[in-house]
Amino acid sequence: MNIVFLGAPGAGKGTQAQRLMNDKGIPQISTGDMFRRAIREQTPTGMKAKEYMDRGDLVPDEVVIAMVKERLAEADCQNGYILDGFPRTVKQAEELDKIAQIDVALNIAVPDEVIISRLGGRRVCAKCGGTYHISMLKDNACPACGGELYQRDDDKPETVKNRLNVYAEKTAPLIDYYAGKGVLVTADCTGTVDENYKAVLTALKMD
Numbered sequence: 001m002n003i004v005f006l007g008a009p010g011a012g013k014g015t016q017a018q019r020l021m022n023d024k025g026i027p028q029i030s031t032g033d034m035f036r037r038a039i040r041e042q043t044p045t046g047m048k049a050k051e052y053m054d055r056g057d058l059v060p061d062e063v064v065i066a067m068v069k070e071r072l073a074e075a076d077c078q079n080g081y082i083l084d085g086f087p088r089t090v091k092q093a094e095e096l097d098k099i100a101q102i103d104v105a106l107n108i109a110v111p112d113e114v115i116i117s118r119l120g121g122r123r124v125c126a127k128c129g130g131t132y133h134i135s136m137l138k139d140n141a142c143p144a145c146g147g148e149l150y151q152r153d154d155d156k157p158e159t160v161k162n163r164l165n166v167y168a169e170k171t172a173p174l175i176d177y178y179a180g181k182g183v184l185v186t187a188d189c190t191g192t193v194d195e196n197y198k199a200v201l202t203a204l205k206m207d
């Protein structure tokens, strides 16, 4: 099954995609994670992406599309995948349609005030990449591996504001794009992580 996860920054796409991957064995392809890895490894793609990400802007379509095409050609994607953070523009969706058939696009629906609180409290493990909210943590150590937790640069308030504006302008139109293709489903994800996962499975008809 080829699944696209749609949703504003901080809606919980990554949290739910990781859960679905661990539960159902479908690989999660997160373009944000791929860029952050490329930045850490100082690859040419990473260097190009960094300036856009630091501002909360989208990385140019041609850079993202080339990276995703390469990733989807790998062996683990041949029986399906969860695209988390891609496509993000209509151009990206059109390019994706040329190489893949999307079975379902899941819109993770969360009001803006919840999103701002989730992003302000997000902490990421430097060692294993696990993502948490400060409300779930006892201290600054990763509950899974003990690694040190940090705040993402683009979770600073001024960058979050720009990311939400960019989402409204460039990415929200994809909701209509996939509705028009008859593959859009929606999960209300305002609850706890467990409650939201149930809503995700129900929307995907995987429960």
Ligand code: AP5
Pocket: 007, 008, 009, 010, 011, 012, 013, 014, 015, 016, 031, 032, 033, 035, 052, 053, 056, 057, 058, 059, 060, 064, 084, 085, 086, 087, 088, 092, 118, 119, 121, 122, 123, 131, 132, 133, 134, 154, 163, 189, 190, 191, 192, 193, 194, 196
């Ligand atoms: P990316 O990493 O994709 O960021 P994003 O879409 O802004 O999404 P986030 O990772 O911020 O949020 P999420 O929805 O995954 O939420 P999460 O599960 O972490 O992209 C970063 C940048 O890369 C972009 O700005 C852009 O520059 C570039 N980029 C990436 N893809 C691109 C593309 N296709 N085209 C162009 N540029 C691209 O949850 C958020 C927080 O909430 C966490 O702390 C989590 O623990 C917490 N949380 C989740 N669920 C709950 C809950 N139910 N209750 C309480 N807390 C919760």
